[in-house]
Amino acid sequence: MMKFEVLILGCGAAAPNGRNLPSAQLINLRENYLLVDCGEGTQLQLRRYNVKFQRISHIFISHLHGDHYLGLMGLLSSMHLLGRRTPLVVYSPAGLEEIIRLQMKISESYFEFPLEFVVLPCDEERLIVSESAFEVRSFPLRHRLKCSGFLFTEKPLLPNISKDMIRELKLSIEEILQLKHGNTIVNREGMVIEPQQVLLPAHEIRSYAYCSDTMEWENIVPSIRNVSLLYHESTFLESESKRAVETWHSTASGAARIASKAAVKMLMLGHYSARYGNLNCFLDEAMQIFPNVVLAEEGKTIEL
Numbered sequence: 001m002m003k004f005e006v007l008i009l010g011c012g013a014a015a016p017n018g019r020n021l022p023s024a025q026l027i028n029l030r031e032n033y034l035l036v037d038c039g040e041g042t043q044l045q046l047r048r049y050n051v052k053f054q055r056i057s058h059i060f061i062s063h064l065h066g067d068h069y070l071g072l073m074g075l076l077s078s079m080h081l082l083g084r085r086t087p088l089v090v091y092s093p094a095g096l097e098e099i100i101r102l103q104m105k106i107s108e109s110y111f112e113f114p115l116e117f118v119v120l121p122c123d124e125e126r127l128i129v130s131e132s133a134f135e136v137r138s139f140p141l142r143h144r145l146k147c148s149g150f151l152f153t154e155k156p157l158l159p160n161i162s163k164d165m166i167r168e169l170k171l172s173i174e175e176i177l178q179l180k181h182g183n184t185i186v187n188r189e190g191m192v193i194e195p196q197q198v199l200l201p202a203h204e205i206r207s208y209a210y211c212s213d214t215m216e217w218e219n220i221v222p223s224i225r226n227v228s229l230l231y232h233e234s235t236f237l238e239s240e241s242k243r244a245v246e247t248w249h250s251t252a253s254g255a256a257r258i259a260s261k262a263a264v265k266m267l268m269l270g271h272y273s274a275r276y277g278n279l280n281c282f283l284d285e286a287m288q289i290f291p292n293v294v295l296a297e298e299g300k301t302i303e304l
């Protein structure tokens with residue numbers, strides 16, 4: 001199985017504590033490196049976990065609260081310093097390009113690599129990236145500032161044909177490719193072979209949804225339905241549900257209710273408020289509503 005995994009670089013809320021760093025995750029999607037949010041300290045975390053950060057091709061910033069993007073200028077500067085030439089695309093709500101370009105202007109600096117900024121709509125779902133191996137959609141979250149969730153979906157690989165079958169039917173490479181692309185062929189012995197006779201079932205398509213900062217909001221359910229893994233913030237426990245609403249955040253129970261409504265396979269919690277000592281209470285609370293839950297923790301890798 002080709003890699004599709006999520007490395008947690010930071011999973012705390014905005015106020016600093018000694019336990020968690022602000023939001024950032026690195027997705028390895030079939031050797032494409034995608035960075036999601038870039039809180040302060042992200043480049044140090046990338047170094048700590050031995051990520052070759054020049055391989056990052058796309059950066060997705062959910063919104064412009066500092067705990068989700070203040071590490072970006074440092075990371076971009078290091079990429080330049082270390083000789084990057086390959087292009088980089090940064091997706092975010094409006095305003096980020098101005099912030100970065102102003103810092104560059106005042107420090108009279110420049111980047112040697114092509115840097116493109118793409119503004120997210122934040123009020124409707126949209127396909128924002130389509131590559132050969134994967135696609136990315138953005139969809140609106142409900143937060144104090146314009147805020148976007150992201151859905152990462154791999155594209156199907158070509159189906160397989162067993163080695164025994166290839167030998168038995170004496171298939172050439174050209175014939176194998178024809179069959180894999182769904183075409184009927186006639187082999188050297190004049191035998192008509194339909195693709196459905198020889199193709200093994202295609203693998204299951206894996207997907208990952210990232211919901212950074214949001215109130216519990218049912219409108220996101222259609223965008224994240226049946227995903228393999230849902231990351232949904234849980235800044236608070238349900239005992240602080242009033243505070244969650246006031247600050248446009250969710251509780252562990254709220255995240256679990258959304259996971260359940262969307263029938264996702266697994267839920268990951270994160271963006272924990274610094275007020276909580278033991279994070280297992282997040283796990284316990286969510287699991288009363290939805291069975292398959294993991295806690296985000298710095299350095300943890302979740303394989304899909």
Ligand SMILES: [Zn+2]
Pocket residue numbers: 063065143213
């Ligand atoms: Zn926020």
